[in-house]
Amino acid sequence: DRRREVAAAVSSSAAIPLATNFLDHIKTRIQSRPAPGGVAQPYSPHFLRSARRLLAEEGAVSLYTTGLTASILREAATQTFRLGTYPLVRDAISRATGGDGGGDSAVAAKVAAGFAGGAASGVAASPFDLARIRLQAEAGRCCQATGLLTSGLRAGLRPRETSTVGTLQLIAREGGGTLALWRGAGVNALRAATMNVATVPVYEHTKHLAKKHLGVADTPSLHLAAGIVAGLAGTTAAAPVDVVRTRLMTSSHSAGHGEAVVGIWRDAGLRGFLRGWWPAYMRLGPVLLFYPALVEQVRVRIFGLGPLV
Template identity: 30%
Template sequence: MAAHGSWATGPDPTRAWRHVGLPIAVSGASVACATACTNPLDVLKVRLQVMDGATTPGIGGLGNGAQPRARPTGMADAFASLVRHEGPLALWKGLTPSLIRAVCYGGLRLGLYRPITVLRERGGGGSMSTKVVAGCASGAFAAALLNPTELVKTRLMADERARGRGEGPPGGGARVGPYQVMRAVINEKGVAGLWRGSAMSMTRSAVLTASQCATYDEVKRVVTRWTGLSDGVTVHFVASMLAGAVTTTATNPVDMIKTQLYMDAFRPGLAGAADAFVAVWRRDGPRGLMRGWGANYLRLGPQTVITFVALEKFRSMAGLDTL
């Protein structure tokens, strides 16, 4: 990434805003744009990762007397089942916490990546190691701070089972909202319950940000060097799509375990990440850790493209260096 100018050693609100606050703001805006476009794919990914519990008696069934449905065999089947049983608007479940999380979490993890990279380079860190460390640090910090929004979003996207748990009005006929889910979690596990699965969320976010930013950075550098193309939309698109593929593969197993922990109300036997891993492995073997990869990539691929293309544009509009 292009280097910034020297930072002031003393406190300077203007410089702090320019080097930290403004990058966080434009990063949050770019991630929000991508999230708004890809929310349906996020819903499908979550449904594929948790659908087994909604259809297998004794492993977190519906709990409200409803008859289990046949388990979808793939993303297309999950899409058809979701729309048929819950309507097209079900594809936008969890959008409110998703957008809140996108602005805050996305802004922090991408916005802090650049400042941490600069500080790391000043400390003598190597180029690639600097990008990985910066991505891990910014991603983990953002995930730890905003875990409640991810937990609420996940439970809303698996909304049918939330109704069975009483996180909405009796009978399951009314729409469940973020407030009802948050209240149910606090009533059951206390405020600390909002940070359930935070370790896995931090791990996923660290891997996500490190692989996404470092891959984008390196691919863009190689493409511009070997093709002679200018640093424009075409290069951003190619780098983003490849970064999305690497990121999806690296994060899917962690994302799968994290989703199981977020839905632990429907799997009372899961004491932690190790139990969740064993449960997935016993049920589906190693392939189970990659369940939802297609939906995840169809979400992360376009999301990465929209995020970085929008981010480059927003940074240019704000007078910041390109990534």
């Protein structure tokens, strides 16, 4: 059952970046600063303005495909722990504390399972997330005559690696070894844990309460309602950590968490910690509307497992 739980989550995960990578790209540009020594202007904190600029300067193909491979690898690593192990950990905690497991598990067991799975997924996916963010923050059009970028946050500078493997190798060389690939892993784990606590248990418990107390049938309409609640909760809870994470991962030196927080506050005040909220919600909302339902269908129809709740 453990293998089938994980396989059901991972086999469904590729659909997420294929549908949402362009939103991550826009969010990364909004949250990142221009590279020192270049001539780039920062992207507007307004989603539509930044989307129009990115589309006009680099085109639809670049908007959609930049960082896509890294996004797929990140999602596979993430969902292995986020949803793949969630039912197992939830039930183990519930039974260890006298519960029966399943949807009737105590809220504390669901939160603990969500936090543990989220933190583990953040650490596992950190190298691919780092590569994705670097690729999307540093992409741009290159002038053939000068060899310099003419758009993006590195405009006026030479392009760096444009592949996932090349970017991972570059990060390792710059950081002095393989451990550099886990730069920002702590804040990545915190973000993933925060996001997971505010999404998976919220999604599951919203469904559980609606079915138990309101007599609502387990239909796509219920999945939609639970997804909306979980999406709002997850995006808002994770937004400040998400901004700090992006600042750490795009920094050219080993900035500390405190330095990143101070820099964001100095640049934009409290609102700076919510930069990119809309593209983050536009990405997370559809994921939570369709992905849990997709996983449940894969669990039941392909792997012979029961529903999450």
